Amino acid sequence: MSLTTAQVKKIAKLARIRLSEEEVDHYGKEISGILDWIEMLQEVNTDKVPQMASVSSIGLSLRTDEVTDGNVQADILKNAPKSAFGCFEVPKVVE
Amino acid sequence: MTNSLTKLTISSALDGLAKGEFTSRELVESHISAIEKHRDLNAYIVDTFDSALKAANDSDSRRKSGKIGLMEGLPVGVKDLFCTKDVRSTSCSHILDGFTPTYESTVTSKLFSSGAIMLGKTNMDEFAMGSTNTTSHYGSVKNPWKRKGDATELVPGGSSGGSAAAVAAGLCLGALGSDTGGSVRQPAAFCGVVGMKPTYGMCSRWGMIAFASSLDQAGVFTRSVKDAAIMLEAISGHDAKDSTSAPVEIPQFSKIFADLNIKGLKVGIPKEYRQDGMPSEIDTLWKQGAEWLKDAGAKIVDISLPHTKYALPTYYIIAPAEASANLARYDGVRYGLRVEEKGGSLDDMYELTRSAGFGAEVKRRIMIGTYVLSAGYYDAYYKKAQRVRTLVSRDFAQSFEKVDVILTPTTPSPAFAIGEKMDPVTMYLNDVFTVPASLAGLPGISVPAGFSAQGTPLGLQIIGKAFDEETVFKTAAVVERAAGFKGIV
Numbered sequence: 092m093s094l095t096t097a098q099v100k101k102i103a104k105l106a107r108i109r110l111s112e113e114e115v116d117h118y119g120k121e122i123s124g125i126l127d128w129i130e131m132l133q134e135v136n137t138d139k140v141p142q143m144a145s146v147s148s149i150g151l152s153l154r155t156d157e158v159t160d161g162n163v164q165a166d167i168l169k170n171a172p173k174s175a176f177g178c179f180e181v182p183k184v185v186e
Numbered sequence: 187m188t189n190s191l192t193k194l195t196i197s198s199a200l201d202g203l204a205k206g207e208f209t210s211r212e213l214v215e216s217h218i219s220a221i222e223k224h225r226d227l228n229a230y231i232v233d234t235f236d237s238a239l240k241a242a243n244d245s246d247s248r249r250k251s252g253k254i255g256l257m258e259g260l261p262v263g264v265k266d267l268f269c270t271k272d273v274r275s276t277s278c279s280h281i282l283d284g285f286t287p288t289y290e291s292t293v294t295s296k297l298f299s300s301g302a303i304m305l306g307k308t309n310m311d312e313f314a315m316g317s318t319n320t321t322s323h324y325g326s327v328k329n330p331w332k333r334k335g336d337a338t339e340l341v342p343g344g345s346s347g348g349s350a351a352a353v354a355a356g357l358c359l360g361a362l363g364s365d366t367g368g369s370v371r372q373p374a375a376f377c378g379v380v381g382m383k384p385t386y387g388m389c390s391r392w393g394m395i396a397f398a399s400s401l402d403q404a405g406v407f408t409r410s411v412k413d414a415a416i417m418l419e420a421i422s423g424h425d426a427k428d429s430t431s432a433p434v435e436i437p438q439f440s441k442i443f444a445d446l447n448i449k450g451l452k453v454g455i456p457k458e459y460r461q462d463g464m465p466s467e468i469d470t471l472w473k474q475g476a477e478w479l480k481d482a483g484a485k486i487v488d489i490s491l492p493h494t495k496y497a498l499p500t501y502y503i504i505a506p507a508e509a510s511a512n513l514a515r516y517d518g519v520r521y522g523l524r525v526e527e528k529g530g531s532l533d534d535m536y537e538l539t540r541s542a543g544f545g546a547e548v549k550r551r552i553m554i555g556t557y558v559l560s561a562g563y564y565d566a567y568y569k570k571a572q573r574v575r576t577l578v579s580r581d582f583a584q585s586f587e588k589v590d591v592i593l594t595p596t597t598p599s600p601a602f603a604i605g606e607k608m609d610p611v612t613m614y615l616n617d618v619f620t621v622p623a624s625l626a627g628l629p630g631i632s633v634p635a636g637f638s639a640q641g642t643p644l645g646l647q648i649i650g651k652a653f654d655e656e657t658v659f660k661t662a663a664v665v666e667r668a669a670g671f672k673g674i675v
Contacts, residue, residue: 099553106510106556107517108549109537121610122554128611129499129567135574142572143579145400146386146627146652151429166288172524179519182532 092126094119191216192356193675196260196413199359203249203259210249210259210303213359214242217261217305221357224330229352231266231324232274232307241303248301256420256440258301263352263361266307267314267395268294268404273304277395278322279312281543282522291393292428293362293404293421300420305358309348312545313513314364314397317372317616319347320604321547329377329601330355330674333640340601340642343373346407350377353407356675360417361407366397367501368620370405371632375596375645378634378673380662382406382414385652386627387432389418390425398508399430401501401624409673411633411663415439418655434653442656446663449483453661454589458494459619461598468595468644471636475593475646478668479661487589491581496574497622502614503558503571504625509548510555516543550610579626586651591661594619596645600638623649631662634671643671 094102099119103110110118164177173180191213194202202208218235238261245259264270267277269287276282290298298304311321318341319327327347329340331354342351346363350373353361363370365383374381382405389404396402406417419439425431455476460469476486518524518539525538544552558567585592598618623630629652632645646665650658 094557098557102553102556102560105560106552107514107533107536107540108544108552109541118550118553121550122557125502125550125554125610125614126557129503132496132499132503132570132574133566135493135496135570135577137570137573137577140573140576142569143576144572145430146579146625147430147432149387149430149432152426152433154426163288167520169288170285170521172518172522181519182526182530182535184532 092130093123094126189216192220194359195410196257196359196408196416197410199260200258210242210245211239213259214238214261214303214305217358221305224355224357227328227330227351227355228309228325229327229348229355229357230263230306231278231309231348234273234304234306238303238305245301245303255299255301256416257297260302260359261305262297262302263306263308263349263358264294264304265310265346265349265361265363267310267364268362269393269395270294270304270307273307275307275395276323277313278310278324279543279545279548280323280523281516281539285521289393292390292425293394296421296423297362302420308346308352308361311345311347313395313509313548314345314366314369315509315547315551316344317368317613319344319373321545323545326604327351328604331378331601331642333642336640339604341376341604343376343601345369347373349407350374350379350381353377353379353409354674360413362421363405363407364394365403365405365624366401367505367624368617370407371596371620371630371647372616374407374632375634375643376601378643378671380408380411380414380631380633382418382631383629384418384422384655385432385629387430388422388653388655390423390428390431392425392427396512398505399512400508401505409675411631411659411666412440412443414631415442415659432653437656439655439659442660443663446660447483448479448660448664451484451591451661452487452589453479453484454487454489454585454592456489456491456494456585456592456594458491459594461618464598467638468598471644471646472593472595475635475665478665479593481668482664489585489589489592491585491622493574493577493581494622497578497625498614498618500571500574500578501617501621501625502554503567504575506551506555507559507568508555510552510559513548513552516540575625578622582626582628590657592649594647594649596620596632596647600640600642600644619647628652629655629658631658633662633665633669634673635665635669636671
């Protein structure tokens with residue numbers, strides 16, 4: 092499964108990772124190699140086999156809808172690269 | 187005196203502390219010396235020596251008033267991906283530079299409540315992606331073992347290379363690791379120590395920096411099987427904060443060692459684990475392991491796990507897919523590294539931060555994951571892999587109708603040289619024996635069982651039924667006793 096440059100660029104965009112032209116080429120080759128190897132799964136007959144999303148047979152547990160935490164704004168902002176007015180600060184999004 | 191304290195097992199240290207032969211303070215001090223003497227291994231990336239000494243004093247006081255936890259007073263290492271309150275936790279990635287959690291992971295919280303004392307955070311492959319501990323932002327870890335008459339530095343295995351090396355070299359009495367596709371079992375085998383990955387759900391994942399949520403599980407490194415049982419008991423248990431945490435009662439694992447009778451135990455030998463080109467010394471050790479168990483009264487049963495060869499590619503679709511989702515949060519906004527350019531957009535910030543912050547292996551896996559989940563490819567790859575995962579899991583379920591445990595080698599080779607050129611797929615093949623049990627969520631332990639021709643450790647793996655850690659420990663203890671493996675410490 093050989094990925095085209097366009098495909099690699101699309102994946103990088105979806106993953107929000109900036110790649111140089113050399114990196115597009117380099118990762119493209121490596122990922123294509125890995126995908127070639129993964130192709131062998133197509134040999135397996137999986138008709139009528141259910142998907143396994145989780146190994147546990149326990150269902151998702153629910154809890155009462157009540158507040159059990161809070162008032163931790165300082166903790167939440169503690170590791171922020173940039174913060175102001177009790178919020179995370181980021182480059183302008185809205186014109 | 188100082189030297190010998192680092193050679194103890196958890197079990198003998200607990201005994202010595204109880205008898206007043208030494209204090210927790212002395213234990214911690216001797217380990218701090220040992221760590222400082224062996225900086226070249228690069229096993230630890232953060233030291234917490236001051237708080238460790240204070241914790242030791244507290245432990246010694248508690249002991250005087252009769253309060254003694256399961257791991258009371260014992261110095262341990264903690265893999266960097268566990269969020270430790272007020273102690274830097276970065277999963278050895280540049281993108282989490284300086285991240286200092288304001289909360290404690292459930293597993294470390296339980297470990298410290300049991301009286302254990304953290305010496306520091308151990309080195310690991312970035313975001314737990316790797317089998318060599320050569321992708322860490324903080325440099326590679328060296329295996330304390332070397333080949334006979336050869337100065338070549340060897341890998342300790344990964345991703346929990348730091349924890350494995352630290353235990354092997356006497357830099358802690360036990361260490362926490364994590365295992366997603368083999369990251370506790372494989373480095374344990376390479377470093378000649380015991381490495382235990384429990385059943386998925388046995389330990390809480392709350393506060394663990396996530397790699398692949400349906401596979402990640404905390405694990406322990408120790409120098410004996412009994413030690414692993416004690417340490418696992420201390421960190422296991424249901425946690426309401428982790429919805430995948432199993433609501434099972436934790437047995438007292440440490441109690442099973444009173445009786446190591448395995449008469450009638452059925453041990454499965456899966457034929458598909460005998461690979462083409464497998465080194466004969468690994469096969470020989472595997473056969474020897476079966477003999478040891480047979481001598482102890484077990485019955486050896488040939489079994490088949492027909493989808494074994496599809497487990498690795500299945501894992502390398504599922505794990506990267508889950509990783510691409512779990513690592514989407516590293517965007518420079520709320521924590522860690524932020525890279526911006528003047529006049530740049532938010533999107534630019536995301537792209538520049540992630541490009542600068544992630545290493546090559548992490549980028550590779552995020553991109554594979556993104557691809558297999560993307561529109562047009564989701565069915566062919568991700569859904570397909572989830573179906574094959576069901577088949578891998580069924581293979582084990584069917585075999586466990588005939589046997590109680592399964593015996594396999596842990597790795598297809600002994601530790602290899604740091605820097606040995608390997609393409610990604612060849613590297614991934616290191617996990618061939620450990621990945622299937624991860625996909626099925628089953629407990630697995632690696633026990634150091636012998637040596638390669640060049641004098642480096644080899645391990646045997648025992649896989650058990652879900653939540654049957656007791657039988658896994660019992661079987662492992664029999665192998666351990668028969669093997670009589672002598673570690674560095």
